[in-house]
Amino acid sequence: MNSCHSRLIAACLSAFMTACVSIPPLQDSVSVYVEQQKASARALENQGRFAESLSRWRSLLALDLPGAEVPDAIDKLERIISTKVAHAWREAEAAYTREDNRRGDTWMLKVLALEPGSEKARRRLAASKSVRNRAQLDKKSSQETQQRLVRERRAPGGINHTLEALKKQHDYAGMLAVGRAMEGPPDTQSTELLYHANLALADQAEQSNNLEAALTHLQAALILKPHSDDPLASRVHNIRGKLSTVWYRQGIQLVNVDLTQAIAALEKSLSYNADNQAAQRKLKQTRTLFHNLQRIQAKSTQQ
Structure with a gap:
């Protein structure tokens, strides 16, 4: 029984020692991982995928590697990203100022590609989307107004009757929607009514300190009656x-x-x-x- 027990212990020890020999040293595995991350980071940088490259380099910080290669690479990429983000923001804001939202969004998406967690860029894109949605609603409203005008032209009183009715309701925005949908220049009565609507909306906007809207309506009034x-x-x-x-x-x-x-x-x-x-x-x-x-x-x- 003792001989059998001894042989069993010897066999177990032999198997354990064999397994230990077959496991590569931990340091070798870490070195392979580090070199893979570095190679991946360099390849991503060459492809212009700077944020992903930066993420690869940053993943090596926890290993506390000797030398300055990792912090130097991170510092270099952070400077590149900062420069490119500043340029993209400038181009985006310039496009938004020109009301070229499509181009502005393109530049803002570049900001997000460089800084994936930028809440500021996400909010700017959301604001741009809101503007586009309003434009689509305005277009739909304009189409509906146009259809209504076609019907009203055939009714007694025509366009001016509609404008007068909207004026009594103080629906000045509705009056301007009717004016935008008119075919050809307005007649004298329509001009006077639309002029009045623009002045009313300008007054409302100025009272609420919306100076840009007030300016838009005042300029429209001046165009109607220069x-x-x-x-x-x-x-x-x-x-x-x-x-x-x-x-x-x-x-x-x-x-x-x-x-x-x-x-x-x-x-x-x-x-x-x-x-x-x-x-x-x-x-x-x-x-x-x-x-x-x-x-x-x-x-x-x-x-």
């Missing part, structure tokens, strides 16, 4: 000055936060008042600062 000495012209000039000041102040606040958005705000300030000298000077200074930072970042990336 006069060289129209008092509305001075009102338009005054609102444009206020908007220029609003965007100038916003640009000043953004300079220490986001140069790209600061430049966009200052450009918008000048779009309302090209003679705003304070905005001109600040825009020039901010652009110079932005370009200097880009050059510094580019040199750092090349080193």
Whole structure:
């Protein structure tokens, strides 16, 4: 019995020692993993997939590897991403300012590709989607209004009857929808009614401090009834000055936060008042600062 027991123990020890020999050292496995991650990170960077490359390098930080290769690679990629994100934001905001939402969204998606967790970029895309949805609803409403107008042209009183009815209901937005759907220029009565609707909406917008909407309606009223000495012209000039000041102040606040958005705000300030000298000077200074930072970042990336 003792002999059998001894043989069993010997067999178990032999099997255990064989298994230990067959398991590669842990350090070798770690080295293979590290080299695979490095190779993958370099390949992703060469493909322009900088965020994924950065993620690969960062995964090696926990291993506390000797040398500066990993932190240097991370620092380099962070500078590249920062430069590209700033450029993409600037292009996106410029496109949104031009109301070119499709191009703005394209640039904003590039921001997300570089910074996948950017809540700021996600909110900007959501806002752009909201604008597109409103545009689609406006288009649908315009089509429905057009169909209604076709029916009303055949009814006694025609378009002006509809405009008068909407005016009594204080539905000034509805009046403008009817005006947009009209075929050809409005007659004298329609012009007067649409002029009144734009003034009413401008007053409402200005009272609620929505200066951009107020400006839009005042300019529409001036187009309907242009006069060289129209008092509305001075009102338009005054609102444009206020908007220029609003965007100038916003640009000043953004300079220490986001140069790209600061430049966009200052450009918008000048779009309302090209003679705003304070905005001109600040825009020039901010652009110079932005370009200097880009050059510094580019040199750092090349080193």
